[in-house]
Amino acid sequence: MKKKLLNALLLCLTASLLSGCLYPEENRTQNQVPYKDQLLTxxxxxxxxxxxEGGILPIKxxxxxxxxxxxxxxxxxxxVPQYxxxxxxxxxxxxxIFQYVLIDVEENPTVKLFDLRMAEKIREIKIRIKAQGYPPFKEEISKNVYTLNYKEIGYKEEPYVMSPYTNNNLPLLISGDGNIYVDYRPDLFQKIKEENLKPEQGEDIRNILVKDSEFVPAYSLPITVNKNNEPVFLMK
Known part of the structure; x- marks a missing residue:
């Protein structure tokens, strides 16, 4: 019994030390804040x-x-370090925790961010689906877009990601081909209502979120509005 207890304690200590060594920067506050001066730099x-470079952009x-x-x-x-x-x-x-990206590369290349914790949550869900052997579709909410039965892949509560725009919890959805997406419709609904916006039906309105923010809506599907000016997925 003592030997088992000792082994368990050693395992916990090793895991703790490895965690500290492998991810020393992750818990530092300054590495989790989207400082505007850094974006400007x-x-x-x-x-x-x-x-x-004659118009070439520094992108991967x-x-x-x-x-x-x-x-x-x-x-x-x-x-780095030339510029x-x-x-x-x-x-x-x-x-x-942020990936720096460019948008509007043809007309006005602009630096933005997306939060990689979203990618990690999506990866976690995909791993569970793979272990299950198939995605447990629950309800079709748009053409080829579904909610998931998360209990079937081991979740006690529905997972979510935090919105970079509102700090609200955003749900995750799955397409018929198994890709996981973040549902930004609640953010857009709030933005449209607050600013009394009236976008055109059939127009991709995700740029509404990008316009006044440091962030892009990563892992999103195209979104438009219906006849009631409510955000809906723009499925072709």
Whole structure:
């Protein structure tokens, strides 16, 4: 009994030490805050690089099918240290929780962020689905978009991610091909109501969230409004 107890204590101690060694930066507050001055510094570096390189942007190559808000991650190796002294502490590449990306690369390349904790939650759900052997679809809420029966994959409560726009809890959905998405409709509903917006039906309105924020709606599906001016998925 004593030997088993000792082994258990050693296992816990080892796990604790490994956790501290492998993720020393994750719990530092400064690595979890989207400081505007850091975005401005990176924005300036991107613009200087683009000017020096004849229009080329300092981005990593991604497949053409990569969703637009994750398609152009910044390659810090191309701008550090020549155009900025160091990688921001809140960037994934420096132990932070944010991925720096560019949007509007053709007209006005602009630096934005997305929270990688979303990616981690999505990865966790996919692992559970894989272990189950199939996705336990629950209810079809739009063409080829479903809720999940989370109890079938071992969750006691429905998982969620925190909105970078409202700090509200956002649900996760699954498409027919097994991809997991964040449902930003509650954020858009709130934004439309607060600002009395009237977008056109058939128009992708996710840019409403991007316009006045440091964040992009990563892992999102295209969203438009219905005849009642309510956010709905824009499924083609």
């Amino acid at each position: 990176v924005q300036t570096a991107v613009e200087q690089f683009q000017k020096a 190559t991604r497949d053409e099918s990569t969703p637009i808000y994750r398609k152009y991650p910044i390659d810090f190796k191309k701008i 900025t002294a160091e990688i921001p502490g809140n960037a994934f590449e420096n132990g932070g």
